[in-house]
Amino acid sequence: MEKFFSHASYSGRLSYSQGVEEIGFYGRGIAFNEDYKSWNYHRQFFTHALLAPRFMDTTINFTNKLCKEMSGYWKSLEKQKTLSNNYDNNNWTLETDFHAWFHGFANDLISIITTGERTYTIASYYNKSAIKSEHPDALVEDGCKSVNASVSLIKDILFFMFVGPFMRHYIPIIRNMSISMLKNRNYVFERFDEIIKNRRKKIEKMPLDKDMNNDMLTLLFTTNTTKSIAKIKALDGKLLKPMSDEKIRINLLEAVLGGTDTTSNLFCLITYYLCKYPHVKQKMLLEIDPIFPKSSEKFHVSRNDISKLKYCKAIIKETNRIIPVAIFTPRCTVEECEFAGYK
Ligand code: HEM
Numbered sequence: 088m089e090k091f092f093s094h095a096s097y098s099g100r101l102s103y104s105q106g107v108e109e110i111g112f113y114g115r116g117i118a119f120n121e122d123y124k125s126w127n128y129h130r131q132f133f134t135h136a137l138l139a140p141r142f143m144d145t146t147i148n149f150t151n152k153l154c155k156e157m158s159g160y161w162k163s164l165e166k167q168k169t170l171s172n173n174y175d176n177n178n179w180t181l182e183t184d185f186h187a188w189f190h191g192f193a194n195d196l197i198s199i200i201t202t203g204e205r206t207y208t209i210a211s212y213y214n215k216s217a218i219k220s221e222h223p224d225a226l227v228e229d230g231c232k233s234v235n236a237s238v239s240l241i242k243d244i245l246f247f248m249f250v251g252p253f254m255r256h257y258i259p260i261i262r263n264m265s266i267s268m269l270k271n272r273n274y275v276f277e278r279f280d281e282i283i284k285n286r287r288k289k290i291e292k293m294p295l296d297k298d299m300n301n302d303m304l305t306l307l308f309t310t311n312t313t314k315s316i317a318k319i320k321a322l323d324g325k326l327l328k329p330m331s332d333e334k335i336r337i338n339l340l341e342a343v344l345g346g347t348d349t350t351s352n353l354f355c356l357i358t359y360y361l362c363k364y365p366h367v368k369q370k371m372l373l374e375i376d377p378i379f380p381k382s383s384e385k386f387h388v389s390r391n392d393i394s395k396l397k398y399c400k401a402i403i404k405e406t407n408r409i410i411p412v413a414i415f416t417p418r419c420t421v422e423e424c425e426f427a428g429y430k
Contacts, residue, residue: 106247
């Protein structure tokens with residue numbers, strides 16, 4: 088196995104797919120890139136941005152904010168239902184589609200931490216009730232349009248991966264579906280390009296001493312430029328070239344596409360298993376309660392708090408072990424290698 092995963096016989100994620108190339112993802116970024124040098128370049132920038140403590144703090148801050156917003160919507164929905172039955176502010180329950188809420192939550196979170204731009208999926212879900220959220224309708228609609236396009240793109244890539252070129256190009260209904268998927272891809276690319284172009288202009292005008300945003304886009308822009316102390320080097324010790332806008336676009340998209348369904352599905356599965364095994368839930372609460380005492384008004388998770396949640400971490404890992412959300416992790420060798428006597 089060691090040999091199989093060694094850099095010398097580096098194994099790519101997925102083998103060549105004409106469909107993935109046609110939809111514009113093959114040979115770029117991380118997930119669909121078989122070229123080791125190019126993969127390594129993207130992977131270094133991606134990891135550097137994701138593991139930056141500033142980025143983690145941004146993620147935690149927005150998780151806190153969105154949690155507060157979402158629980159506000161839940162409270163309000165329950166209040167709307169039980170107005171006549173004396174709503175109790177400290178003891179309320181709500182029956183709702185947890186997956187829909189959490190999927191929206193993951194979409195909103197991933198968008199703000201990658202691009203710095205908010206979307207309003209949870210607000211739009213709340214807007215289906217009798218009362219509207221405080222966010223202007225136009226913003227909610229626009230944010231939702233972009234989220235829906237990104238969510239479709241995940242399915243569209245899979246469609247292009249598994250449906251052959253003959254069907255996609257010549258079978259009437261499938262051909263039309265493919266054309267509309269490519270249109271959707273163009274819309275997502277254009278939207279990201281617009282965000283990237285505007286941010287580049289903004290960052291270029293900023294004085295060096297000014298604090299910048301800590302989203303992934305800003306971190307990808309500034310790494311290996313005069314605007315950042317952090318420098319990443321190639322294996323030969325040479326400084327890597329700062330990222331072009333096109334490379335930034337693919338890295339951001341991969342974070343959005345790879346980080347939304349995974350996070351929301353895993354969270355829903357964790358919730359399911361906690362309900363199924365109440366003794367585990369009880370043990371989890373015993374770990375959480377001393378960190379967030381019930382008496383405390385303030386509910387704000389910090390990086391330090393998270394590092395104390397060892398049992399919670401074990402629950403996340405065990406759930407993903409029992410039922411992995413990313414069901415396949417393919418490998419394809421890019422040069423001849425021998426494995427257990429087979430070539
Ligand atoms: C619960 C959440 C997540 C799960 C279960 C998950 C699972 C996985 C798995 C199984 C792989 C394949 C690894 C391999 O082939 O060795 C992968 C790759 C990847 N994931 Fe995730 N992921 C999650 C969240 C995220 C998030 C939040 C992001 C981005 C911000 C992300 C971005 C990526 C990328 C870019 C790759 C390709 C890595 C590479 O080829 O080197 N994932 N993920």
